[in-house]
Amino acid sequence: MVELDVETERRDCVTFVAATVQNASDVARRVTLRTDCRPLWPPRRQGVPAAGWDEGGVTLTVPAGRTTGVGFATPVAPDEPVLAVQETVPVAGEEAHTEPTPEHVVRALGDPTPPADAVPVAAENETATAEGGRR
Incomplete structure (x- = not known):
């Protein structure tokens, strides 16, 4: 049996939704x-x-006898119920793990931004150009 507990908080025209999903099975x-x-x-x-x-919600795996938290935000002031259980399916062993999707790969790779030390500063480039190209 799965139980869902949902709380909402409206701040500055944004509704924050926090929920816990308890799997008692x-x-x-x-x-x-x-x-x-x-x-x-x-x-x-x-x-x-x-x-x-x-765009419509979330699908997650909740281990036996455990509780998992989820949350999201929305600009609308929602009606009750804000969040509902659409489906629960028992899973066993390796079935609990899903195949990687492109989104999983992007998340696993991490932030692609180069470190700040690796990016040349604009002032140094302008000085080098004004001095004839090289220092």
């Missing part, structure tokens, strides 16, 4: 949560929506 469950809030602003990792999120 003795097997892991893949749980799909859906919301009618549009637009939905899911948590992001490296600029990409966190694993399991799409």
Whole structure:
């Protein structure tokens, strides 16, 4: 059995939704949560929506006897229920792990921004150009 506890907080024209999903069964469950809030602003990792999120909600695996937290934001003031369990499916062993998607790969690679020390400063480039190209 899966239980969902949802709390919302409205601040500065944004609704923050925090939820806990408790799996009281003795097997892991893949749980799909859906919301009618549009637009939905899911948590992001490296600029990409966190694993399991799409435009309508999230799908996550909750281990047996455990609780997992999820949250998102939206600019709308939602009606009740804000978040609902659409589907729960028991999963076992390796089935609990999903195949990697392009989004998983992007998240795993990390931030592509070069370190600040590796980027030349504009003033140094201008000085080098004014002095004839090289120092």
